[in-house]
Amino acid sequence: MTRSLVEKEAVQTGVEKVAEQLLSTVSDPSRLALIGIHTHGVPLAKRLKGLIDSKVGQDLPLGTLDITLYRDDYDLRGLKPRIQSSDIRFSIDGLELILVDDVLYTGRTIRAAIEALGDYGRPSAIRLAVLADRGHRELPIQPDAVGFTFETKKDDVIKLRMSELDKEDAIILHEGGL
């Protein structure tokens, strides 16, 4: 069964909550940068940047990251999602990076993203911002800022829809998988 967990304006309210939490945790906004994980982490990072930029009066650097090449489950999944280009046009050395993803689940995507960022340089810190945390972690990874928390079953699928990529803003639950 498929149903919406969050709809329309409520999604943006969650994004604003994430931005507020981030601002209260970071020490020096002038050394911040955002990294959106493909696919839905990218528009989410752009929205967060808009909110944070206006609060701190800066134009924070924004990069995108595709973690396909850092996955450890090609053999299990048989692949293959299309690989997209990562695009980080600034040195991340010494920056406080905010890694942005849509839904936090096992934590394996985030592990891969942290590993990938290590290949670009040495940030002073990496924070994690997600719009939704659905539990079932397989690695010791926790978000620093989170918009929504959901109780889910392991075989459920949670999808974020964002107007930039999809028709609307929504968080959709597919019970028992797609």
Added chain:
Amino acid sequence: MERKDLLDIESLAVEEIHEILNTAAPFKEIFTRSVKRVPSLRGKTVVNVFFEPSTRTRTSFELAAKRLSADVVNISTDRSSLVKGESLVDTFDTLLAMKADLFVMRHSSAGAPHFIAERIPVPVLNAGDGAHSHPTQALLDAFTIREHHGRLEGLEVAIIGDITFSRVARSNIWALTKLGAKVRVSGPATLLPKGLERMGVTICRTVEEAIEGADVVYMLRIQKERQGSHLFPTIREYYQLFGLNAERLKLAKPDAIVMHPGPINRGVEISDDIADGPQSRIHDQVTNGVAVRMAVLFLLATQQKKPSLDEALAATE
């Protein structure tokens, strides 16, 4: 892409070629990072088996595999046990017993990689077989053209030189025509094979005719060892008749690019100023070669689905 091997261009579907080219673009981005390496093929062993001398192609494949974090072993003919009389299949069976995950193979006999691919269960990647095929060269060339012109469809590509003995020409003709480009060729009549028209190629009588209005001018390497055979004029005569110089390049479109598979013979098929000039994409071809080979290695190595424990047990019963 669902195939075990990459042996030639003719057996590739157009969608597969696009998938390879699209996959190569994100790999090229990796070269701009401080760590030019991703962990995708960690723990996999790639064996380069070269039965024909090669520095460029072997190095390109070796770097491609290393940038994917694979372990790489290079075997070249002068040091191999072939000298000791081992058969081709036995050589591969031995390497397979050492748990190689993927073979990159070059051989002077056309069809040798196909022969091996039929007999072993792991992917075989053809790095050049005789005058037959050099698929990754054609793919990196298509990638380079697309990078400059943004497309391949409808482009006019002039390929000039020794077509008969060139696996680069053959593979490029297959790839370019499949992707919708129009290919014209020119070269010494003795080095243009019969039946080229059937591959959808236009044969031009003069090099000027081939270059005129072209979007891409692709110069082939002249094998100097063919000099003195009845097939080939002198080097001096070749340069005068077919060599690419500034005057001839002016006949091409203003935004045309010059390509060459390397290594170049300066003053034989191409003049210095053109090889080093602003329209030359020869160095881009080399860079793109590593990215395209990474894409092919990645696509071939990661689609081999590992059997589950149950499947593995069932297979041993």
